[in-house]
Amino acid sequence: MRNIANIKPSTILVSLMHNAKLSNAVSRTALRDAENQWCKHITKPRCNRDQQVLLDVADQLRLIIVQVSQRRCRINPPQWPALVRLEADLRAAYLANINLEPLLATVAANSDHSEVA
Secondary structure: OOOHHHHOOOHHHHHHHHOOOOOOHHHHHHHHHHHHHHHHOOOOOOHOOHHHHHHHHHHHHHHHHHHHOOOOOOOHHHHHHHHHHHHHHHHHHHOOOOOOOOOOOOOOOOOOOOOOO
16 A cells, blocks of 8 residues: 555646646646646645645546546546546545645754754
């Protein structure tokens, strides 16, 4: 079993944006909206994140999956497993309340917080 906490939805979404070659405008818009929502989500500090965004992004991906399944849209075949897996992983992360891609606090090398006693 894979460790869901280690997935990087931002990387997968960017890869899908460049390589999926979706034939339907609705699906392309859904993928773009999912990527935009995810980018906004991961720029927020952990305490300000709303886990509902995981479901919102998963719903956008589900729209694409349904369109491809109903043959209303075509997708580059090697990208299909990544799309389906990402949608399932986002839903699983929501259910397990896992914070994906945590925003790490950056501390400058010469700041007061980085001094060693």
